[in-house]
Amino acid sequence: MSKKLIVLFLGLVPLLCTCFSPDTPSDRRVLVLLDDFAIKSSHSIFFNNLKSRGFDLDFKLADDPTISLQRYGQYLYDALILFSPTIERFGGSIDAAAILDFVDSGHDLIVAANGNASDLIREIATECGVDFDEDSSALVIDHSGYAVSATEGDHTLIASDDFIKSDVILGSEKIKAPVLFQGIGHSLNPSNSLVLKVLSASPSAYSANPKSKLTSPPSLTGTSMSLVSVVQARNNARILISGSLSMFSNRFFRSDVQKAGSPTKHDKSGNEQFVTELSKWVFHERGHLKAVNVKHHKVGEVDEPAIYRINDDLEYSVEIYEWSGKTWEPYVANDVQVQFYMMSPYVLKTLSTDNKGYYFTAFKVPDVYGVFQFKVEYERLGYTSLSLSKQIPVRPFRHNEYERFIPAAYPYYGAAFSMMAGFFIFTAVHLYHK
């Protein structure tokens, strides 16, 4: 499944993202597909939060026959939210393939499933790299990490605090209260390098039907089971997949939470902070990098030469910015590296920075000649990947760039001139001696 994903993306990587403009990568128009308009009301805090950040939300029923993602080849929306776990077939011109094309063209997606998720939603999740439990009546149960509640006794409402350690995905402020979750779990294919577990289940959690006894061990257990995952595709489209739609609901946002076995009772669950920060990441308000102004030149010069000579000293600089949702802010890191590459890197250096987004370094051109590339391949957890490459040829010395008079050859010079002098004397002596 992940192989399918990889092939799908590799085949479409040349189709660079043409969705939002590269200058303002935040999404603007979002299509929200719901099973029922009651969801619009019961999840209103989440939607109002998105609206206050400047998104245009378009609410439609998932089987509304007038919905479509694109018209005449142009996409009508920049992002899609699927809050319709039970939908068997979408209305209008949307189907699983259309949604995957939407994502392949660089747009973002949020998918929420639930205990009665339909096969269609499961199929979409599988195409994105995430496998929900095949048992359709299974829910995530945790008898040691459930949320203490006077009304929910079957331990399917769990309080989870096993977050991914990434400030760019979850924000710099720590989420203190656990997150309430009630729904289905999923597993990630270990060979898929694009998908990340944002909220993992606790070691005692498992996925099973709470009403029937277990005869064989469940397929999803423990921390390898993920509750909320994100996928960052190679074209920098971001997908959020959550096994619980109620995680986004007003009721969970407002609820207090106490994890079983812990004495602290938090007045407000971490759901609102978690979902808000995650939605900021998914919609490219954080962690979206761009690299501009790649410059290289010989030390002491300003213009970019068309060709370098071996053993030249050169300087390379690049500017990297991060989109903050409204403007491009300088990106500060100390692990951006540049490679001087021809079939394999000859030089790999870490770029120094002035903390204002300007990265630079200087090195000596190797004494191998050929066509090299300046390659910056920057991939960090939660950040869009930067892949820059600039070709530059390197020539060997010209015949007149070598040492002119080699001290080691002085005897030979001396010999040659001595011969010439001797010749001249000889001619005189030979002719006029008697």
Place this chain on the structure above:
Amino acid sequence: MLLLPRMSSNLARLLLLLLFAFSICDAVALPGPISDRHRSAALELFAPQHGSFASLEESYEALRIFEILAVREKPDVRATTCPKVLENLVSSTPLKDLFYALKVNGILKCKVNGDIFKDIASRLKATVKDAKTLVDLYYSIGSLLLIKDQASDVDVLLADADGTFHSIKALSQSDGKWRYTDKPESSTYAAGLALEALAGVITLASSEIDQSRVNLVKNDILKLFDSIEKYDDGTFYFDEKLVGGHEHQGSISTTSSVVRGVFAFAAVTSGKINLPGDKILGLAKFFLGIGIPGDAKDLFNQIESLALLESNRISIPLILSLPASVYSLSNKDKLKVRVNTVLGSAAPPLTVKLVRAFSTVAKDSAVIQNKDLKYDQNSGHHVLDVLPDEVDVGIYVFVFEMVLHDADGEKVYATGGQIHVPIYVTGIVKVSNAEIAVLDNDLGSIETQKTLDLAGNDIVSLSANHLQKFRFSFQLTTPRGHAFKPHQAFLKLKHETKYEHIFVVGNAGKKFEIVLDFLGLVEKFYYLSGRYDIELTVGDAVMENSFLRPLGHLELDLPEAPTSKAPRLPPLAVDPYTRYGPKAEITHLFRTPEKRPPTQLSLIFLSLTLLPLIGFLVGLLRLGVNLRNFPSSAAPATYAILFHLGIAAVLVLYVLFWLKLDLFTTLKTTALLGVFLLFVGHRILSHLATTSAKLKSA
């Protein structure tokens, strides 16, 4: 035909809707009555911007909610809203704005001049006569009703009430729905509007409306309720398909419109409308089941409909709710039940009876039968003092019934008959007699056996090979001493390379035992020998002490994998934190230049090279070289000198070529000099030749 798939998908949607509000159980948990959470939600959703609300409709909704819920911290918008009301109380305003202005005035009671009312009333009466659409009729009749309440001296009675009644009734359909205009699309929402308008007409009629007509409308109401949609837990609601030309009304708006219409009509007619009590209770459950809506309009519809249900002439629903459905045997909790009206007020005197309670695994035998709950005056709860000893940990269904003290109350109140409530009784399950043993396969004899105290922290260390078996057993006992089978009883073996294997521990009565025969598991374990960590997880919904406990290690010795059938190890997850990271730096190693000799050595040899030249000169002198053959006469001498100068010039040219000239210049100059040399050389050499020939002949 088209309606059926719609309705089934609507059902599916409502299922979803309710699942958001409730947890997922067989018998759905009960929604509680309106609480303070609704009050704070009202304040949040209806917060005025800059001191006033966006529209008169919103102002009315806000003020009405604050009134119904008796919200104490409501914002005072009188100063900003009254002027707006007065602005709109003019004949020329559109009907809808006029309607809401009057509604707001009804609550705020702004100072309005009596003449204004007269003015508006006459216009409205004219509109009623000429109105063509249901919506216009609704607003005008409603406005007239409001004027009647606010200005008693104004004449608002309709002259031709019968005619108006007839024109509204004419828009009805046979299935109980109404049309908005002559166009054929019918709507349940419109039915609600029509019923409210008809109720208004009856109130405003100068002479009494014909009772037969009223009865026809009552029949329409009954037919409308035939199309009510329901869910299995007894919730009833109305839903609407898309009607062209009008805004799509969701289930909440539609149901509240019908509730408004039906109860308005019931309030003004004599005689009963025979709507079954369980449908009214179902409507109440629907509105309470929404929880706290996030949309202002939904909240208004919910609260207003519940207010109408609270006191109506047909049947008043009574809500039974439990503050908690999880009871702990160890904490000795008491079972508490509340009975309220929908808005949370006290119920009439009644007794809550626990008809029977049975366990979900043994549905036929009841553990409790026919117990009455005691009413506690201070807290308002009905309490079950003590759970009998037969009640052990587990999931039960308690069946409650409300018995009103006043026998006639059955007709006024809807109690809902027998109510099934799932109850979780939890307790501490005793874990004891934990034993781990390694057995020899064939003989069954024990090689090592250790006991463990699962409550403590001690761990064991064992070793085994593939010919042996591993046995682990323990006992689980409930607080009442019975056998207990938890939902989750897993034994996990984790290899140091992070491959895990999970087994379910089966039981026979109280004893849980698992035997792992390593001979058969060699392939499953991918032939990996080494240290395995053992972990036991036991958990259940009713077990208060569910645990995940590491038991220790097992050094397992498995045979080597056969090379022909080498097992393909499934890929392991890569830690994402180590996947990304900076690479090691590479600096190019430049080709070391050839070792040069020290400059001094070269200079020494330079001088050595020049030595032979000096030796040559010295040798020449020793040989007694002379220049006697140099021509004495002028012309040959000149040529001789020129010849040698020419040679010197060429040699100097060559040196210059080596220093800085390029080949082309050199060759050109050499060619020139060569020509010169040729000429001069020829001269001198021929002279020398003739001179020597002369000498020879002489």
Place this chain on the structure above:
Amino acid sequence: MARSTSKDAQDLFRALWSAYSATPTNLKIIDLYVMYAVFTALIQVVYMAMVGSFPFNSFLSGVLSCVGTAVLAVCLRIQVNKENKEFKDLAPERAFADFVLCNLVLHLVIMNFLG
């Protein structure tokens, strides 16, 4: 035996030396010239053996200059030697002219290759 061989060597050497003294002076000049060139070449070869052939082109150029000079001088000697019957009809000046021309060409090539 050893004594007679050394005595024979000495006698041989003396005979060679007296025979050589009889050659005309201009031929001796050419011989001296050749020796000079060969010595220069030998010194360069010793130097190269010590430090390696780094600027190989310079080495070749230097050695070739010496060797070429020696070769041309030998050719001149052959042509100028009156006792050489083969070149009886060739005027020595003509031989000298050839010698000068070849040397000039040789030195151009050497200068180009010296680097």
